[in-house]
Amino acid sequence: MQEAWEIISNLVRSRKSDQLEQYLDTLSRAEKARAISRLEDDVHSHVLECLSNEAAADLMEDIFDNQAVELIEDLPIDKAAAIVDEMVSDEQADLLGHLEEDHKEEILQKMDPEEAVDARLLVQFPEDTAGGMMVTEYLSFSELLRAKDVIDNLRNNGDEYSDYDVQYIYVISKTGLLKGILPLRSILLSAKNTSLNELSIKNPLTVSTETTLDELKKIFGKYDFIGIPVTDDTGQLVGVVLRKAVLEAVDEMIGKSFLNFSGIVGGEELRSMPLFTRSFHRLSWLSVNIFLNIIAASVIAFYQDTLTTVIALAVFLPIISDMSGCSGNQAVAVSIRELSLGQVKPDELIRVLFKEAGIGIINGIILGLLIGGVAFCWKGNFYLGLVVGGALALNSLFAVCLGGSIPLVLKHFKMDPALASSPILTTITDMCGFFMVLSFAQSILPKLN
Amino acid sequence: MQEAWEIISNLVRSRKSDQLEQYLDTLSRAEKARAISRLEDDVHSHVLECLSNEAAADLMEDIFDNQAVELIEDLPIDKAAAIVDEMVSDEQADLLGHLEEDHKEEILQKMDPEEAVDARLLVQFPEDTAGGMMVTEYLSFSELLRAKDVIDNLRNNGDEYSDYDVQYIYVISKTGLLKGILPLRSILLSAKNTSLNELSIKNPLTVSTETTLDELKKIFGKYDFIGIPVTDDTGQLVGVVLRKAVLEAVDEMIGKSFLNFSGIVGGEELRSMPLFTRSFHRLSWLSVNIFLNIIAASVIAFYQDTLTTVIALAVFLPIISDMSGCSGNQAVAVSIRELSLGQVKPDELIRVLFKEAGIGIINGIILGLLIGGVAFCWKGNFYLGLVVGGALALNSLFAVCLGGSIPLVLKHFKMDPALASSPILTTITDMCGFFMVLSFAQSILPKLN
Known part of the structure; x- marks a missing residue:
């Protein structure tokens, strides 16, 4: 079966406008966006030219904003303005808002004067306000x-x-x-x-x-x-x-928040975007993270002697770091979700701490027993199990309390909980976890060998 | 200012039904759900009794399914059936589907026969199909x-x-x-x-x-x-x-997927749920994770001698583990998002690998240089920097390719990418990262001290 972009490419190359319009009508929004992202350059720059203004406007409304911007950049101003004229007012404003200032002005000059007045009104409002989301098509x-x-x-x-x-x-x-x-x-x-x-x-x-x-x-x-x-x-x-419009904006916001949470700065990445843009957005978060990681790991450097004496501890350090991070991130995720559902307010820290502490104690004890048991079985040393298991139990409790709280605190200070919570959490829980394992070990060092 | 649940509690305790109904009308869905979750037991079990059937049905439609179930469980069957009678058909079916089989049957028996026929029809369909989402109120x-x-x-x-x-x-x-x-x-x-x-x-x-x-x-x-x-x-x-209904279901699905991704099995947790339910859902994921962690960390155990000789490596192991996990998870998140937006299909593995490799090479080199530089500056040993930086660079490349692919493969096999991707990813990248650092080090051991 031919893929949508192959069919579109053939129709554009042979300039079959009517058939292209009919074919586009059979595609969903997602399919259109996917097909546009896969087109080769020579086709990509001629798709809109091949369509009537109405059909081009429909297509522009259906694909992602960054794709619409790319498509319109290739067009002569007259055609671009004629297409924008046909778009629904809120989509018009979204698109114009994403263009370079000069380009936007040129298009507005060539637009139908009445449409241009509406567009100038709407484009001044931020995208996530009623002004930015409203339409001017009403009776x-x-x-x-x-x-x-x-x-x-x-x-x-x-x-x-x-x-x-x-x-x-x-x-x-x-x-x-x-x-x-x-x-x-x-x-x-x-x-x-x-x-x-x-x-x-x-x-x-x-x-x-x-x-x-x-x-x-x-x-x-x-x-x-x-x-x-x-x-x-x-x-x-x-x-x-x-x-x-509101439901779609909320949908998009949740998607952005998910990507932010995973360290995609800006909350937007599609693999059709340019390599260096994608790389930069990911790297800006990774480079902050690597420094936080170095700070956390520097705790280990202070205990090199302890570690040399009981080298088995080195096996458990990454486990404790990772497991505390996992426990804490569960609490982070629940707080972010509850905040976005309006089920917790930023000032309800005590409630969250109380609710998380319950889970932290149960899960901490069970995970501590598990890892302590493994350590004991491996080396036959009860104290090794005690150090490792005790540290994980305490650190799990600490991690869930911290993880539950950070998003509330960030929200209180009007910051985005999705982007920053996880790095802050893991840095602190890593430091704390490393410190507990190694200082516990140091304090009973003779018993560990 | 009094919180909503305090106002509701006062009105319920003094049985002021009219005022309670009026007050509930001023609250948004989220506010209602939050207020219900904060009520004390004596009020919680009498809220619905204090409302007319219509007002009670409105409330039931607005709060979360698990809350609605809890509220209705406390009621006499007659009152429960009368309230369910007044609910919109799709919400009716949702609620009945969440009840125990016996309880559901009792309520259906007492309902208006015509409503009960509709409800029996709808409740048989899975929640995420057209049958489960449709309403029977149409002209x-x-x-x-x-x-x-x-x-x-x-x-x-x-x-x-x-x-x-x-x-x-x-x-x-x-x-x-x-x-x-x-x-x-x-x-x-x-x-x-x-x-x-x-x-x-x-x-x-x-x-x-x-x-x-x-x-x-x-x-x-x-x-x-x-x-x-x-x-x-x-x-x-x-x-x-x-x-x-479809937009709301999609919204909910994205929220569930976010929680699953963070290790909340089932994709649902509100802190108003019972402690042991919450603890169990989190623990079921953590306990799988801890075993995966132990497997990954066992690689370190094989290189204890190398590690004892160059104890500085122990500082870098958690960093390499964490950074590779972060890089890989960015790719996982982009794949999950692209899958849910319909912008990538499970069979497009080659495209994803190609797109991720570009980022992996750029970010791998930069992160490798950073961590290698830190290692070199700390110990003044060029080869230590080379081992640590080289391992992180290669492992970052590996992690993004793997992270981008796993969700596609899971989706291909009809599994939920959100829940399993991250643990699979970090286990493999940890093992690979530990192995690279330690085997590189072992192969040039004399140069590292």
């Missing part, structure tokens, strides 16, 4: 109109509205102030001459352009709305943030 | 009806339909076969006497009850629908799976 009507005016309008503009979410109609004053909202169903069921003012639900819930993703998540968790109107400081309706 | 009308019949019906049953998603109407034959779908808007804009058969879009996209979450994600990624009808083998309409 608003003057409060003075009647139900039948709206029905006539819908009938006459059906095509234009096909991309709109028309579950709600927003009722505004002459000066653009949001006066109320009106479910489409109410219009359907009302007498034709009733005025919108009469029909609409007054004082609807609104958010401001600065409302953050966290708050939006909370609001959509509280109410079952499909969209919430966004107003500016003066009460003017400026856009609508859709539940869909 | 279906016979193809023989006319537009105005639907409008009349909507007008007369507005209350009952208030929970329904009414963007689409499903048009069925006399025997319940799905014939077409019809956007509410089309009805609004059509002549009153047009028949539904004429208005509706024929051969709509459908899924079967067995369609998996992965496939649903793909379909909703391809089409902009709010819901997709679910049919059984005979073409009968049995439910509708909503985009919302």
Whole structure:
């Protein structure tokens, strides 16, 4: 079977625009993104040219932002502007926000003036605020109109509205102030001459352009709305943030947090990105980590004599380091998850310590007995088992308490728990673990040989 | 300021039902779940009793499944059944699926017979299939009806339909076969006497009850629908799976995968769960890990003499183990993320190896130079730097190639990459790293002192 990018390449090379558009329609968003990332350079730079502006805009909306930027960079400004014109407002703003300042300005100059005004408005808002997530495609009507005016309008503009979410109609004053909202169903069921003012639900819930993703998540968790109107400081309706956009943003945030947690700085890496970008993002975290590692391991250097005397300890040091790290990271992960689900607040340190201590004691004792038993069986020395097992037990308890707390503390100081928790945790637990094994050993050295 | 659970406790203890219902309405889903998890036993077991069935059902839908199970376990069967009756069908099925078999049967017996039939249908489907995610609250009308019949019906049953998603109407034959779908808007804009058969879009996209979450994600990624009808083998309409439900399930899956990745077996832990459950889930992963660790560290045991001769190596062993693990885990995380985004397929091992090798060479050389430099500066021995730096460089390259591949291989064999990738990776890279450092050292032992 031919892969999608092979089919696309053939269609682009033979300039079969209609067939290309039809074929793209059969692909999911993920398949489109994957296919675009696999195209060879000569095809990659001609895909958009081969499509109508509408089809190109659809494609741009479906792939990743960095891919959309790469595609549009290759295009003449006129074509680029025509494509951006066709995009939904929030995607438009996302894309423009990722372009170089000059390039963005050139495209905005060539865009349809009305679209450009909207785009300039949206692009100024950070991506993870209501302003950055809202769309400007919504239906608003003057409060003075009647139900039948709206029905006539819908009938006459059906095509234009096909991309709109028309579950709600927003009722505004002459000066653009949001006066109320009106479910489409109410219009359907009302007498034709009733005025919108009469029909609409007054004082609807609104958010401001600065409302953050966290708050939006909370609001959509509280109410079952499909969209919430966004107003500016003066009460003017400026856009609508859709539940869909918020859920997608949350989804992306969780994905980013997962990659950050694993040491991918920036939270974004696809293997289709340039080698040096990928390498740099990984290395920036690894190089911090290696210095933290050296600091932790320097504890061992202070005990070289002890270690020379009881060389068996060298076998257990990496085990204790790794196991404490694992136990602690479990607690880190639970705290990060609970924070993101809103189930723990940064000031609930005592609760977390208490809850983790319980697990730390149980798991510490069991793991300590296991490793102590192995040490005893291997060398036949009870004290070796005691040193190694005791150190792991205590360090496991310490690690879960620390691991549970670090994300809360970082969050309290408005830092990202995903990126920094794990390196901080393992550095401290390594130092502590090495110190315990080696100092315990030193204190009963004669009994260990 | 009083915390939510304190306010709830006061209201429950003084049996102020109306105020409790009003107060719960002001809370988001996350806040409700958090408050319920903090209640003391005497309040916890009386919350639902203090609410009307409708309000209790709303609460049950908003909190976590395990919390809902705990709440309902305390209730008399009659009250429990009355509450479950009021829940939306997919949440109903979720809850019943989490109950003990006997308890579930008792509740089903006491439920409204019509609701119970729906619930019995839904509860048989796995949670992550279209059958398990669909709702049975949708609007279906016979193809023989006319537009105005639907409008009349909507007008007369507005209350009952208030929970329904009414963007689409499903048009069925006399025997319940799905014939077409019809956007509410089309009805609004059509002549009153047009028949539904004429208005509706024929051969709509459908899924079967067995369609998996992965496939649903793909379909909703391809089409902009709010819901997709679910049919059984005979073409009968049995439910509708909503985009919302799919996005929430994906969200949950990503969260589970994150916890699995950090060694929380089962992918679920909230600190409100019982201590021994939490401890056991963590320990089951840790105890596998400790044995893998012992296997890896046993490599060191074979080189005790070398280590005694060059004790400085003992300082570097944990560093090499940890850094290789970090590099490899970055690659693991990118593979898991790319798999879940559909950007890499399990059979693309060669591509991943090639992409990772590039990073492995760059980062390996830089990290190797760093750690080699530190070793050289510390002991003033060029060969020590060479052994340590060379081992880390080679092991980093090995770790990223391995880390990138393991998730693809696990996925190919239908295993969960999140849970097993990291332990497999670190065991192999530890063994390999220890072996390289110690065997390199042994081969040039005279030069190291």
